[in-house]
Amino acid sequence: MWIIARVSAAALAVAFVLVGCVPTTTPASPAPRPSATPVFATEAEALAAATEAYAAYQKTLDDAFSSYENTLLSKVASGAALSKAKDSVANYQKVRKRQTGRASIDTVSFVDTPSALLGDHKSLFAQAYLCLDLSQVDVLDGDDRSVVPAGAERRFPIIASLVWDRSLKKLLVDEDESWSGENFC
Secondary structure, eight states, rough: OOOHHHHHHHHHHHHHHHHHHHHHSSOOOOOOOOOOOOOOOHOOOHHHHHHHHHHHHHHHHHHHHHHOOGGGGGGOOOOHHHHHHHHHHHHHHHTTTTTSOOOEEEEESSSSSSSSHOOOOOEEEEEEEEEEEEETTTOOTTTTTBOOOOOOEEEEEEEEEHHHHTTEEEEEEEEEOOOOOOOOO
């Protein structure tokens, strides 16, 4: 039955061409549109910018966790990352915790080719894997006692989404979360 239907459809298509119901010439393809100029010329340049953006985000977050001042976060974060960071800082202040020391990042790599290299200005973003190192960070309670358990893990794999901010002309951290796959740190 399937073969008959297929043959009948083919015969019908030939009949339409012979009768003139189907155009015999193919329409011209639209002229290719020029693509937007990429923000970064090379993947190395984009990776350096992503590393710098996440490091600036982490430094600003470190400062906010120690001073409760969160107004500068909007210069380094947007979207879910900004909302989550402001909520975390407010919670630290509420429960009288504060951070001392600085976190660092290393082992940064892209999940995929970032759209900023392709000139796709509609969705300029990149996703990156990175290692967050908290070995120089302590969290103190209201009595200045450490609340970090002895022997706690101090390096964490993170996946971060970064977006291009046209007005600031730089990448901002838009989302970050612990990577649930294999630990690459």
